[in-house]
Amino acid sequence: MAKNVQMAPEFEGMALTEWQKICNVLLGRALKKKARKDTELMALLAKADIRVMPEVYKATNILSTVLVCLGSLALLGLIFAPNAGLLYMYESQTDPATAKACIDWAFWHPTEAADARAAGIPGDGCPHYSTKDLSATYEYMIIGSLLFVVPPMSYRHFSNTAERKKQARSEKLEMFIPYAASYTAAMAAANATPAKIFKSLAANEDIYGEIAYDSAMIYRDITLLGMDLVTAIKLAVDRSASPWGTEFFQGMVGTLSSGGNLKLYFLNRAEHYMRENRIRLNMFLETLGLMAESYIVVAVAMPLFLIVMLVIMFWVSGKGSQLSEGMVYGIVMGMLPAIHLAYSGLIWMMSKEMEM
Numbered sequence: 001m002a003k004n005v006q007m008a009p010e011f012e013g014m015a016l017t018e019w020q021k022i023c024n025v026l027l028g029r030a031l032k033k034k035a036r037k038d039t040e041l042m043a044l045l046a047k048a049d050i051r052v053m054p055e056v057y058k059a060t061n062i063l064s065t066v067l068v069c070l071g072s073l074a075l076l077g078l079i080f081a082p083n084a085g086l087l088y089m090y091e092s093q094t095d096p097a098t099a100k101a102c103i104d105w106a107f108w109h110p111t112e113a114a115d116a117r118a119a120g121i122p123g124d125g126c127p128h129y130s131t132k133d134l135s136a137t138y139e140y141m142i143i144g145s146l147l148f149v150v151p152p153m154s155y156r157h158f159s160n161t162a163e164r165k166k167q168a169r170s171e172k173l174e175m176f177i178p179y180a181a182s183y184t185a186a187m188a189a190a191n192a193t194p195a196k197i198f199k200s201l202a203a204n205e206d207i208y209g210e211i212a213y214d215s216a217m218i219y220r221d222i223t224l225l226g227m228d229l230v231t232a233i234k235l236a237v238d239r240s241a242s243p244w245g246t247e248f249f250q251g252m253v254g255t256l257s258s259g260g261n262l263k264l265y266f267l268n269r270a271e272h273y274m275r276e277n278r279i280r281l282n283m284f285l286e287t288l289g290l291m292a293e294s295y296i297v298v299a300v301a302m303p304l305f306l307i308v309m310l311v312i313m314f315w316v317s318g319k320g321s322q323l324s325e326g327m328v329y330g331i332v333m334g335m336l337p338a339i340h341l342a343y344s345g346l347i348w349m350m351s352k353e354m355e356m
Contacts, residue, residue: 020052020060027059041162047241048165049213061158068154072146079142087134094123095130102126169210169241176209177244178273183208185266194229194252194262195222214240214249230256244273284350291347299339307332 016024035041035054042054050057079086094102105126106113116125123129180201187197201208202216214236221232233253240246248269255265310328 016052016056019064020056023059023063024056027062028053028055031055031058031062043238044162044166046239047169048162049169049210049241050162050165057162061155061161064158065151065155069151072150076143076146080139087139090134091132093132095132098126098128098130101128166241170243170245173210173214173240173242174244177211177242177248178270178277180208180211180215181248181266181270181273185263185270188263188266195219198222210241211245214245244276248273287350288347291343291350295343299336299343303336303339306336 032053032055035058038054041057045052045054045057052060077085082088102123105128106124113124113126116123119125122131183201183204184197187200192200198215198219202212202219205212205216208215217239218232218236221227221235222229227235230253233249233256237246237249237253240249251265251269252262254260255262310331
């Protein structure tokens with residue numbers, strides 16, 4: 001009978017997207033020397049698990065920003081194109097303020113209106129006719145936004161991609177490291193070697209999340225690149241996106257270097273991280289309780305009093321305080337449901353942060 005052999009997961013290497021390939025061809029060679037000297041950027045890419053060379057990352061950011069700038073210029077042309085742009089179409093529409101006056105004029109002057117219509121005169125010759133006019137302030141705001149706000153914001157967005165991914169990895173790693181530490185403690189108690197512990201963690205990425213990636217990199221460095229255990233773990237310290245992960249791997253380096261008991265270290269770390277995780281969960285539950293209390297007041301009790309007050313105000317409102325029927329419907333059918341949606345969104349985002 002064939003034996004069941006546990007296969008290590010295959011981790012995707014440095015595979016570039018089509019856009020990254022284009023950016024690398026256009027700018028990669030020019031940025032290569034300077035980008036590879038940027039040790040901070042290379043460390044950030046490693047912590048963010050962005051598996052591209054720094055020149056590819058920089059080239060992609062720059063050309064993506066250029067593409068956004070070209071899109072802004074194209075949109076600017078679409079808006080302000082003479083006799084065809086969106087601004088022209090907007091200012092060609094009849095001003096609603098003069099529409100009623102022109103209808104009355106055409107009713108009392110049908111012959112003049114018919115002659116003007118046949119001659120192609122705008123507004124059928126109505127002396128009150130005028131079109132919409134977008135103020136210069138709004139035009140300058142549109143131009144300033146598309147030329148001086150969108151390009152720098154887009155560059156900042158693309159440049160912060162690695163930082164955002166690093167932060168996301170850090171949050172996921174801190175979420176799963178207490179359970180990974182418990183698993184390593186159990187494996188160490190069974191006299192498993194560190195290499196087998198890291199291999200087992202790497203094979204359970206769906207359970208232990210980002211810590212499995214760091215473990216896989218350690219196992220790769222040991223088995224494929226032939227590094228010793230301490231050196232491989234030191235590299236994992238530099239790759240770790242979270243202070244918790246850095247502390248965990250650095251403690252392993254210290255324990256191995258000093259000849260300490262790795263099994264005891266794993267047990268202590270598991271207990272420490274479980275305590276920290278318990279504190280984090282308690283804070284989440286307290287925040288959730290506070291949200292529930294405020295929800296009762298803001299979304300349940302307040303609308304009842306508000307509806308009663310609105311109805312009374314609608315009945316007794318005099319000349320000095322008019323409350324229209326549309327305003328009542330807007331508050332009841334617009335503002336009150338928005339409160340429930342806002343609370344639902346907040347609870348959903350808080351729950352997603354704690355989702356395992």
